[in-house]
Amino acid sequence: MNSGYVAVIGRANAGKSTLINVLVGEKVAIVSPKPQTTRNAILGVLTREEYQIVFVDTPGLYRAKNVLSQTMMKTTQTAARDVDLILFVHDGHAGLHDEDIGLMKRYSSGDIPMIIAYTKTDIMPKENIPEDIKKLYEEGIDCDVYPVSARKGSNLRALERGIAAMLPEGERVISEDIVSDKSDKFMVGEIMREKILLKYDKEIPHGVAVVVNKFERRPDGVYEVDLDIVCEKSNHKAILIGKQGKALKEAASFARGDMEKLLGAKVFLTTYVRVKEDWRDRPDLLRDYGYDPRKNS
Ligand SMILES: Nc1nc2c(ncn2[C@@H]2O[C@H](COP(=O)(O)OP(=O)(O)OP(=O)(O)O)[C@@H](O)[C@H]2O)c(=O)[nH]1
Ligand SMILES: [Mg+2]
Structure with missing residues (x-):
């Protein structure tokens, strides 16, 4: 089977925790419309017959204004280090800005492979999706991009399979009855x-x-x-x-x-x-x- 750790990274409020909760099928992380909701690294485990995906939810990328935010950014950087894959979550509805492209370049330029979940497709014009994906390729961001909606549940199975296919072969890393590392x-x-x-x-x-x-x-x-x-x-x-x-x-x-x-x-x-x-x-x-x-x- 394929198994491994996947750091879920992206700007604050992009929809990371919502996506993990839906994929895992349980609420492992709180969600709100305000940025900087998640403050700790939180594991969410998805175990199937053929693979196990251990998601690491992280505090969203944000300009740090105090020591708490700096600490949160350290948590995110640490989480992004020792994983098998980075799942970069992009809020399609918020538009594709230079800052997003900069972050995607930064996270895809290391040794860890990356894929992109382009989320919130339920609340945006569909024609923007291929345009944005084209722009990413023109910018040299050579990752698989999965347009999804966590809220409507669209294309999640494809994303899940895409993630599993990128993980190394091996045993389950976490017991199959465990969904989160949090008490x-x-x-x-x-x-x-x-x-x-x-x-x-x-x-x-x-x-x-x-x-x-x-x-x-x-x-x-x-x-x-x-x-x-x-x-x-x-x-x-x-x-x-x-x-x-x-x-x-x-x-x-x-x-x-x-x-x-x-x-x-x-x-x-x-x-x-x-x-x-x-x-x-x-x-x-x-x-x-x-x-x-x-x-x-
Ligand atoms: N319409 C729509 N809204 C979404 C979707 N996914 C998340 N949201 C909303 O986006 C907001 C932010 O979601 P979160 O999951 O808390 O985002 P996050 O990336 O974990 O945010 P931080 O923890 O602050 O970094 C919430 O109001 C969610 O309900 C989606 O697929 N469609
Ligand atoms: Mg969150």
């Missing part, structure tokens, strides 16, 4: 962060870290989850909580619903909002919150 405790924190990304605007969700302090299953089967929502400023705290706590209650209630689905059990969720000024620029806090490029939490 339920990690996912619970991510689910809270996803609901915050969906509910709040501007800098607020980007300045939030979620720290799970308690994750315990009681004898009656209920999970007790206590988490800190860490933000950067006291006015952010006020917005997060909202009038009479309404905003936070709503976000927490959405999060609890998804946590219960993930765990298949009732969840008793307690949230605290705390302020840690400039945590995104403090390496000690970044490590405490699980953003360490050398360590996969």
Whole structure:
């Protein structure tokens, strides 16, 4: 069989996590319409009779403005190093810009083979697709390009087969019943962060870290989850909580619903909002919150 690791790389918001979730058939990574949703390298494993593909989701490529973003970019660079294939995800709907071409050239010029998933074809004029592919070849980017839509599920099987064909022959690298390398405790924190990304605007969700302090299953089967929502400023705290706590209650209630689905059990969720000024620029806090490029939490 063919098997190996595939780093999924691309600009922030391109649709990497959505694509991995659909290919793997389970939600291994959170998704939102805001850039810089993914902050850690996350494995998503697709095991079939004939092949095993281990996707490594990565933080999207983005101009780093603080130590958290720099750390995220390091995570992405590290993930792109020790793999058998790079799957570059391009948002076709956002257009093909010089910056995209520059990134594709950079990632296809190393020793690791690369293919391109040209995604979001469901929300763009179809005639742009062959034009963009032609432009890529004219620019000397000599990779297979698969136009896909993760949302509509178009052409995903072709992409999957194309990826598998590029992997080396060998044994499965991960046990067939494993879909992700992340714990339920990690996912619970991510689910809270996803609901915050969906509910709040501007800098607020980007300045939030979620720290799970308690994750315990009681004898009656209920999970007790206590988490800190860490933000950067006291006015952010006020917005997060909202009038009479309404905003936070709503976000927490959405999060609890998804946590219960993930765990298949009732969840008793307690949230605290705390302020840690400039945590995104403090390496000690970044490590405490699980953003360490050398360590996969
Ligand atoms: N219409 C459409 N939208 C998509 C598709 N794939 C992803 N999206 C949307 O694009 C947005 C970004 O998706 P993500 O999967 O979070 O993107 P990402 O590349 O992982 O982003 P970062 O983690 O921030 O780098 C979300 O709103 C998705 O619903 C697609 O095939 N079609
Ligand atoms: Mg992502």
